[in-house]
Amino acid sequence: MNLVTGGTGLVGSHLLYELVASGQDVRATMRQNSQLEMVMKLFLWYDAERGQELFSQIEWIEADVNDVFSLREALQGVSTVYHCAAMVSFLPADRQQMMKVNVNGTANLVNACLELGIEKFCHCSSVAAIGQPDEGKPTVESLVWKTSSTNSWYSISKYGAEREVWRGSEEGLPVVIVNPTIVIGPGDTTRSSAQLYQSVKNGLKFYTKGVTGFVDARDVASAMVQLAQSPVVNERFILSSENHQYRKVFDFFAASAGVQPPKYFAGPVLSAIAWRMEKLRSLITGSKPLITRETARNANHVRLFSSEKIQKAIGFKFRPVEEAARNTAGFYKKFPELV
Numbered sequence: 440m441n442l443v444t445g446g447t448g449l450v451g452s453h454l455l456y457e458l459v460a461s462g463q464d465v466r467a468t469m470r471q472n473s474q475l476e477m478v479m480k481l482f483l484w485y486d487a488e489r490g491q492e493l494f495s496q497i498e499w500i501e502a503d504v505n506d507v508f509s510l511r512e513a514l515q516g517v518s519t520v521y522h523c524a525a526m527v528s529f530l531p532a533d534r535q536q537m538m539k540v541n542v543n544g545t546a547n548l549v550n551a552c553l554e555l556g557i558e559k560f561c562h563c564s565s566v567a568a569i570g571q572p573d574e575g576k577p578t579v580e581s582l583v584w585k586t587s588s589t590n591s592w593y594s595i596s597k598y599g600a601e602r603e604v605w606r607g608s609e610e611g612l613p614v615v616i617v618n619p620t621i622v623i624g625p626g627d628t629t630r631s632s633a634q635l636y637q638s639v640k641n642g643l644k645f646y647t648k649g650v651t652g653f654v655d656a657r658d659v660a661s662a663m664v665q666l667a668q669s670p671v672v673n674e675r676f677i678l679s680s681e682n683h684q685y686r687k688v689f690d691f692f693a694a695s696a697g698v699q700p701p702k703y704f705a706g707p708v709l710s711a712i713a714w715r716m717e718k719l720r721s722l723i724t725g726s727k728p729l730i731t732r733e734t735a736r737n738a739n740h741v742r743l744f745s746s747e748k749i750q751k752a753i754g755f756k757f758r759p760v761e762e763a764a765r766n767t768a769g770f771y772k773k774f775p776e777l778v
């Protein structure tokens with residue numbers, strides 16, 4: 440039996456489809472207020488005929504990573520764990536909760552897996568948990584994370600989570616870690632990277648010169664399953680298809696969604712003004728800021744990623760980012776009520 444934590448999320452739902460469609464037994468964690476509709480529609484998107492039936496094969500179990508008892512129950516009879524439950528946020532108000540879910544939650548799960556003798560633990564980390572390379576060089580797996588005032592709290596939480604997984608590995612848990620760049624795919628457009636499509640669809644006006652890596656959600660799922668089922672242990676792998684300017688990906692989304700792409704350039708100065716104004720607006724209105732100091736910094740940062748390691752280790756091939764954007768836009772065209 441496989442257990443997927445965070446099965447209702449962007450990565451977790453793609454992983455559920457990958458596992459169920461290949462005939463494997465899957466249990467997935469959910470919480471009291473989790474929305475399963477998105478996952479069901481994702482299954483229908485990838486298999487219009489059998490999607491409903493495949494979806495019904497998932498065994499859902501209520502579990503919170505901060506509730507050790509629920510984790511132990513979810514792990515009964517499980518041999519492989521895919522850990523995708525996490526909080527992805529750049530909002531200052533979410534910092535404390537994000538550390539609790541990402542770091543303490545991962546520690547709880549690792550401890551329960553050690554207790555119950557889980558055979559393989561596949562952890563979804565992030566490139567945010569890897570150190571920065573020298574200027575102009577790509578980020579590779581061996582770079583050690585360094586404390587810096589420019590690290591986002593999300594990055595700190597993902598690094599803390601990875602440390603818990605490495606601790607588990609030292610205590611005898613066979614682990615494999617993936618570090619995806621920005622994941623592109625259909626998901627809940629109010630959270631995580633699925634929000635990018637929503638902002639372009641809603642008429643995003645500004646673009647920046649920032650560059651980063653992007654990867655298709657289907658590739659993240661497929662790489663996680665291949666690694667979990669391989670003899671590879673105690674290694675981490677960057678998952679990234681191509682490095683692009685954010686603008687390029689916004690253009691892909693705009694073309695697929697049939698809307699105008701962002702056309703005004705926002706350099707670091709304009710971005711710095713924008714996040715401060717958003718902070719003020721958010722304080723006055725009580726609504727979430729659309730841009731924060733951390734997202735503004737990321738949007739202007741040039742960072743390249745190399746995925747050579749996984750390509751060499753298991754011969755993994757990534758889909759082009761343009762295909763990922765088309766897949767995402769196609770999904771929301773079929774289910775317009777979800778965007």
Ligand SMILES: NC(=O)c1ccc[n+]([C@@H]2O[C@H](COP(=O)([O-])OP(=O)(O)OC[C@H]3O[C@@H](n4cnc5c(N)ncnc54)[C@H](OP(=O)(O)O)[C@@H]3O)[C@@H](O)[C@H]2O)c1
Binds near residue numbers: 522544619
């Ligand atoms: N998206 C990206 O671009 C990206 C890039 C690199 C790495 N990652 C990593 O990939 C993993 C999955 O991210 P995602 O994009 O799929 O995020 P997501 O769409 O926001 O999904 C998060 C999942 O975690 C669950 N969750 C949150 N708090 C929980 C808790 N206390 N206990 C149990 N489950 C909880 C959520 O359940 P509910 O439905 O109940 O809220 C949801 O299923 C994360 O570790 C993230 O850091 C993502």
